[in-house]
Amino acid sequence: MHTDxxxxxxxxxxxxxxxxxRDHLRGTGPLPRPEAxxxxxxxxxxxxxxxxxxxxxxYRGFAGVDPELEWDPGLLRFRAALEERFLAALRAGTRVxxxxxxAVADLLVEPVDGxxxxxxxxxxxxxxxxREYAAQRSLYHLKEADPHAWVLPRLWGRxxxxxAAVEFDEYxxxxxxxxxxRLFADLMTDLGLDTTYGRYLDAASAETLxxxxxxxLFGLHRSLRGALVGHFAAVEITSSPxxxxxxxxxxRTGAGPAAEHFYDEHVEADAVHEQVVRHEVIGGLLxxxxxxxxxxxxxxxxxxxVEDLLAARLLTEWRAGRSSLRAxxxxxxxxxxxxxxx
Numbered sequence: 399m400h401t402d403x404x405x406x407x408x409x410x411x412x413x414x415x416x417x418x419x420r421d422h423l424r425g426t427g428p429l430p431r432p433e434a435x436x437x438x439x440x441x442x443x444x445x446x447x448x449x450x451x452x453x454x455x456x457y458r459g460f461a462g463v464d465p466e467l468e469w470d471p472g473l474l475r476f477r478a479a480l481e482e483r484f485l486a487a488l489r490a491g492t493r494v495x496x497x498x499x500x501a502v503a504d505l506l507v508e509p510v511d512g513x514x515x516x517x518x519x520x521x522x523x524x525x526x527x528x529r530e531y532a533a534q535r536s537l538y539h540l541k542e543a544d545p546h547a548w549v550l551p552r553l554w555g556r557x558x559x560x561x562a563a564v565e566f567d568e569y570x571x572x573x574x575x576x577x578x579x580r581l582f583a584d585l586m587t588d589l590g591l592d593t594t595y596g597r598y599l600d601a602a603s604a605e606t607l608x609x610x611x612x613x614x615l616f617g618l619h620r621s622l623r624g625a626l627v628g629h630f631a632a633v634e635i636t637s638s639p640x641x642x643x644x645x646x647x648x649x650r651t652g653a654g655p656a657a658e659h660f661y662d663e664h665v666e667a668d669a670v671h672e673q674v675v676r677h678e679v680i681g682g683l684l685x686x687x688x689x690x691x692x693x694x695x696x697x698x699x700x701x702x703x704v705e706d707l708l709a710a711r712l713l714t715e716w717r718a719g720r721s722s723l724r725a726x727x728x729x730x731x732x733x734x735x736x737x738x739x740x
Contacts, residue, residue: 406454409451411447418448419476433479435482441608443607450599458596494695494696495698502698515531515713516643520644523651524651533723534601536591537596537598542582543578545613549561549627556681557679587656589657601723601726622697624683626697627697628697629701631680642665
């Protein structure tokens with residue numbers, strides 16, 4: 399029986415780059431030359447999965463993979479080439495605001511059209527939509543707050559104190575049963591999903607991988623600490639209204655009390671976090687390092703760009719009556735979930 403403490407299995411490859419990384423981690427093949435990344439789409443499944451595998455070595459790693467490979471020089475060189483392609487695509491695709499104030503102001507105003515993923519799930523979502531959404535998001539939420547923790551040693555003063563305060567809440571305020579990753583696992587149980595860490599990596603779309611890869615990219619590079627703060631601000635400032643809609647979707651479909659609680663918790667917590675992030679984390683960072691303002695703006699706007707790509711993928715498939723996943727969810731969990739709500 400799997401537990402959430404086990405290392406995940408290596409994923410199935412999605413092309414030559416992700417296959418080469420997997421083989422290297424197994425000790426059965428060499429890595430391509432860094433130039434090989436130039437011919438692979440930056441937003442495609444192959445590059446995003448290759449990068450995800452590299453980053454996962456800094457979290458829980460993979461079953462049967464030597465932990466020392468986390469700092470393997472050849473793998474780090476190859477990862478740098480993947481990152482260069484991804485970061486260039488992020489910068490090319492993101493329309494940025496002129497100032498931090500403008501970027502934050504736009505985050506505080508919800509679009510009037512109400513056509514996002516949380517609106518769809520609240521108004522039209524069926525249980526299978528919610529299960530797919532949870533499976534996709536599990537790649538981040540089962541390690542919620544971990545990518546952001548990398549920035550703490552790179553901050554000081556008000557920014558560090560504010561960031562640590564928000565992270566403390568994300569990690570349950572000292573209580574293991576209230577750690578947000580634990581609460582999301584409980585949500586998954588209500589939805590009849592497997593809570594094993596990394597279980598849905600093979601099923602997740604390239605757009606989902608990109609949302610998690612962006613956090614790791616920003617968090618693991620000191621030079622991108624401003625972008626990480628911007629990303630964190632975008633998540634915290636926009637979370638409360640979206641979480642309220644998702645909580646309503648869980649209630650309407652009878653998903654279960656733990657499923658409702660996860661989003662209810664984020665409505666309350668993130669309303670407080672928004673103030674801390676705006677005034678202490680961003681304010682403190684720019685007080686100490688005003689030259690990082692363009693990076694903060696980039697982090698805010700890149701987050702919106704990547705989330706828009708994911709939303710387009712989900713809504714296009716769902717509105718056509720198709721699954722957003724690369725592989726179907728397990729049938730036994732479908733039956734279990736149906737029985738739970740009947």
